[in-house]
Amino acid sequence: MGRSPCCEKAHTNKGAWTKEEDDRLIAYIKAHGEGCWRSLPKAAGLLRCGKSCRLRWINYLRPDLKRGNFTEEEDELIIKFHSLLGNKWSLIAGRLPGRTDNEIKNYWNTHIRRKLLSRGIDPVTHRPINENASNITISFEAAAATRDDKAAVFRREEPKVTPEPADWGQGKPLKCPDLNLDLCISLPSHEEPVKPVKREAGVCFSCSLGLPKSTECKCSSFLGLRAAMLDFRSLEMK
């Protein structure tokens, strides 16, 4: 048996949203909160499918959205997080307050991809184009320090020992307190498939990396650290 359609397509509007539809959606969510997207359109008097409502709210109507151009800092953050996480736009968006996954995805495809290509960097692998290294350390220090589009520094190095999480922030200064990550990408240390972190776990990226809590951090504790650490166990931090 196939999946039932998410909505009755014959009776739903598609395409651009009108001002009236936006107003209805905003008013409904203000009154009742987010959630129950499937039933929301009917309850709000909208001829839209729930997914469409959710997308419209998350990507456009949410009051905490930051509209406008991306800053250089945001550019570099996106590049860093993409090198860590790949096309996990929602995770990347979670680290950029006021930005949505869709916005970042679009921005990546239209701007940053080209920017990296002009630097001679493969936007998929974050390695220099035409280089087939097997174990390359990616340093963003140069890229972050120089805003004049100089290429990020890539170099071959011997594998490094990952510091024990228990050592992080205990006496030793953190190597990456401001997420100025200096990353070494290598093969996972075992063959088990890496399970993604459950979003419901509610552990932010800073906490998952064992970093000091950021101001926007809403994590209630560090209890999720262990599980989240496992998620990034294939990524070693120097």
Added chain:
DNA sequence: AAGCACGCCAACCGCGGCCTC
């Protein structure tokens, strides 16, 4: 001024994962 090409971005689509029964 008109036609075309290209870039941008909002929105759609299909799939996978989680949850409930």
Added chain:
DNA sequence: GGAGGCCGCGGTTGGCGTGCT
């Protein structure tokens, strides 16, 4: 345990705006 429902994610599409010829 598995079937069905819902939510969220990532890839893709299509319309609009802008610049170029």
